[in-house]
Amino acid sequence: MQRNATTQFPILLVHGLFGFDRIGGFELFHDIKQALRTGGARVFIPYLSATHSNETRGEQLLAQIDRVLAGTGTARVNLIGHGQGALAARYAAALAPDKVASVTSVSGPNHGSELADFLEKALTPGRLPGHVARSIATLFADFISLLNGQPQLPSAAVAALAALTTEGVGAFNDKYPQGLPKHWGGHGPEKVNGVRYYSWSGTLRESTDTEPEPLQVFCRAFSEYFITEAGQNDGLVGRFSSHLGKVIRSDYPMDHMEAINPGSGKACRGTDPTALYLRHAERLRKAGL
Template sequence: MPTFSASAFQRLTGLESRPQPSVIPTRLPVVMMHGFGIGGSLRRGGHLHEQAMYLRMRGVRAYAPNVSPYNTVRARCQTWQAHIEHILEETHSDAVTVIAHSMGGLDARFLIAQMGMHEHIKALVTVSTPHRGSTLANLVLKQPDAVRSWLADITDWMGTHIIEDGSANSLQTVRELTPSFMKHSFNPNVPDHPDVAYWSYAGQAGRDTPVPLTPLLRYFNTHLYEREGINDGFVSVESARWGTFKGTVDADHVRQVGMDAGFGGANFDANAFYAQIAMQLRSAGW
């Protein structure tokens, strides 16, 4: 029988004394809210499901529900509210924290300011949310009528069929994502609530950054860069800043939710990123 030292045998077997990952004992459940579009819905479980399951393996009571991906904030929030009420009941908790990607952050702000959910949402962390809109919305609205109608028909059809009881109003949603609407209508009517903590992250990739960009976002990235500066292909850093700004994420908009569109080329761990946010929530007492 071969003779091995204890250390050599351990290296050979790779057996660790504590093989399970450390838990993240957040006090409150974490609700992960997705943004506009069906990209994440093409994966089993939908938007942010994989990240929620990763957090669950670390002891976080994480949920990533899905709502109609091509509808307005007001319409989506009816479903979000029902989801959160279900989570509160299931977990026997009186409050949650929210991590929201992209348009999901606008939904969460509306829930808090206009639907009384400030009593049940203690903290909101937004990731690449267009708090000041996106000039990409203007780009869509400037297309010829026939093109706009064609795009609206396709996205509305997908929005109503991809989820049970789905609904869609994609063209109106795009109108409400313009910088003008956000400045003159949404933000004045959706103020931050003093009882809720607001944190934000922004994404950066492509132009004027060392971060690889998913090729499909190259035109959008350039368009935004010329008008708003550094961005992640959909939302600029400046637009994403809100409340306590926690910094930039070296990932484009789709990689922030664990997608790479099959192109690879970026070293970004979305699961670890959201686990980091959960750790910060835990440290803050939530």
Template sequence: MSALCGAISIGSAHAASGVQQVTASVQSDYAKTKYPILFTHGMFGFSRLGVAAFGLDYWYQILPDLARNGSTVFAAQISPLESTEVRGEQLLAQVEDVRALTGKEKVNLIGHSHGGPTIRYIEIVRPQYVASLTGVGATFRGSKVADDLLANRGGAQFLSIATNYIIGPIIAFSQGNTGLKSNLNASLTSISEQGSSAFNQRYPTPALASTCSQNGATSRNGVYYYSWTGTSQVTNVLDVVDSAIAVLGPISYGSLNNDGLVPRCNTRFGKVIRDDYDWNHLDEVNQVLGIRGLFSTDPVSVYRQHANRLKLQGL
């Protein structure tokens, strides 16, 4: 199959708010969950850059595979750089779209990186809409990379200009939604360890244990919690973009116990499926273009297995 998500038999549609449904010729019901699955991207993220015939999906090859295996799947389109609350309100509108489109009262939410706290926001404001929350390399307790960038005022100001006025608008334009604004400072503040701690104090959850040596609650009031992450940095020298990004974590943390941006501890949430995949932060969503370590686990298969897990749980 072509690497780009425009292969024959794979399609998509957008609701007015930007949510993207991915469809495919169904080959099995292995991943046929009771409730639809809505995927939420992280910083600098997108639903798709370009058009269906020739575009790049953030969740590279993942959603078409789930659709082929019976899932009803959607990709959220929210600001690439904004606070958790702003992104959360944008996501809430798309959760309501998915409910209307499918006739289902609940959704399964999966969030990568800053998408983790963003999907938590939905449970905070509309718990009745949520069947499950799953974080992937998620910044539930933040990333010190953000704290360090914020502490470097000169560097942060330069990055803000570049991202708010160049990179962010390019991402928005490439998705066909120029209304998506970017605010790097708000984004970094939200995913910083300090900002994440404040968010978790305002909106506590039993899914986050008091220490990393413990596990959080796996469910509350019928909402189920899951997470997984990688702990590698440079996994393939051919993946230049990936490798460049993945050096930030070791600089901030002084250790290798992270995925290049987020430490293992800060991603642990609910039932930890696994916290040591041989992936870096972008490998977790099968980017860039599926390039990863030669013997590493296929991310596409992990998402497929998780959909089956949700199915067996009645979700």
């Protein structure tokens, strides 16, 4: 059955760290943009810095929101941010709530990422045992190489990690607390300053693939560095760390990359990531957004 994704306001799909229109060999939001458009939605993908602070990326998003509003003649937009894109969306909504109808966080590190904490320690000399630091730093560098084709670890990537640590996001949350739960693992307020807040995320599913995709392999390798949310993460972001506003669900069986690229695995058993976006567009439409 064709879903009605005709929202009142345009949808902006906001990419996270290292995101452009394409990452590696695949298009960001693979099939999702087309499915939403087929369902009747007006969809745009803003172009933000691949690696930068949450506030800088948020300012870039605000400028592009203005362009979308001018081009479409609408008064507001619906922001759906993946990963760090959720933080940019939150920033834009906090500063310009009159231009943002809703913010939806998809696998967003709204309370920081344990992986970012560990990576920051690994990249700081003396913070971790040498062999552990080398192991995770090499893993991260290989991951970046897969995403953007660069064999070295970009210095901007190292700087951007600070914005995603528990401490970095904590400082961000002190300034922009809209939609945050008051208690760990809870729901946040669904509406703040006229902006609706939603979130969903996944956890690593049991893999039966005999030849898993490289991105799946990295997500599983990174998940080993989670402590507080061990077994409750998507490889890059913890389940409860992702909570914001109305939590639709935070344990869909999918890893961090499958949330924007359903074709990255041979099968995303138990859920269809594209369908999540279509159902959410219907949810926004029914809410008058």
